[in-house]
Structure formats: C-alpha cells, structure tokens
Amino acid sequence: MGATAETPRRIVMTPAARRALDAAARLFYERGIHAVGVDLIAAEAGVTKKTLYDRFGSKEQIVVEYLADRDERWRAFLAERLDAAGPDPRERVLAVFDATRDWARELSPKGCSMVNAHAEISDPAHPAHPVITGQKRWMLDLFTRLAADLAPGRADATARALMLLHEGALVAHGLGIFPDALTEAREQAAALLT
16 A cells, blocks of 8 residues: 555554554553553564564554554444434534543543543654644534534634544543542533533
C-alpha cells in the first residue's frame, strides 16, 4: 500500500502480525509507546524479533498499525451508536458522548490513546502523526456535520464547542481529575444544544 502525508502506509496482517499488534497495543496503551521496545512486544506475542521486523519493518510501523487499528475500531463502534440513535440531530450528538463514555469505561481507562500517543509523538514527520491528527480532524468534521443539522448558521462554532467538551472530558477521564467527566461533558453538551 502506498502512503501519503495524510494516509500512512499500512500492512497486511498475518496471524503472527496480528498477535504482535495485539501485544503491542496492550503494551503501548498500558506503558507508553517509548517505554515499550520490540523485544518486549516479540516476547509478549510469542514471535521472534525477526518476525516483527519482517512483518512491520520498524517499531514506527507497529505504532502506525496500533493507532490506525484503534481508530478503525472506534469509528465502527461509533457508527453503530449513531445508527441506533436515529435521525434526531440532538440525539445523534449526544450519542457521540454516550459512545465515548462506554468506550472509555471498557477500553480506555487511561484516557484517549490518540491524546496519549500525541504526548509522545508530536513530530509531524513521524509516520503515526497523521493517524493521530487525522482521528481528531475526523471527530471535528463529525461534530460539524452533526451541528449543521442542528444550527446551520452556527455549525462551526457549535462543533468546536462540542469538540472541546469531548476532548477535555477524555483528558479529564484519563487523568482521573474528577469522577465521571464524560457524563459531565454529555450534560454540558445537552445544555449547549438547547
């Protein structure tokens, strides 16, 4: 697969690559990207270091796959929730916050993997950087589309306010600043939409 600045190169997953990616995803999320080396990933996945490099080429590509895979799973999870919310624009916006709360409780107790990754990878030249920023741009675009159905003349401003509530809640959740930040953000979003 070719890659551009906006769409990084992806690999085809073999069973060994999938095991390695699953191990890397767990380790990267729990310990941090820089704290986890390929030796540990290989050991946890039950593969050799050579297999890792044969499949991924570099640790950077493993990071790309980890973040892209997580983003794809999030988008699919959210799409199901938006479909279930029905056509009401306000309910669709609130469904994003509900989905985020449920995802975070189940899969992201330490906060957003993209935000956490960005704390370690802020260099735009890193091949995972477009995955991180692309996911957040996608979320802003989603909020903009949803806001356009609610308040067409104020869609951009409303979307930015929703994005700030959403992302702030993810950070507060990950840091444990106060209990149930994601529910608080949903309530603030509901108030904003009235």
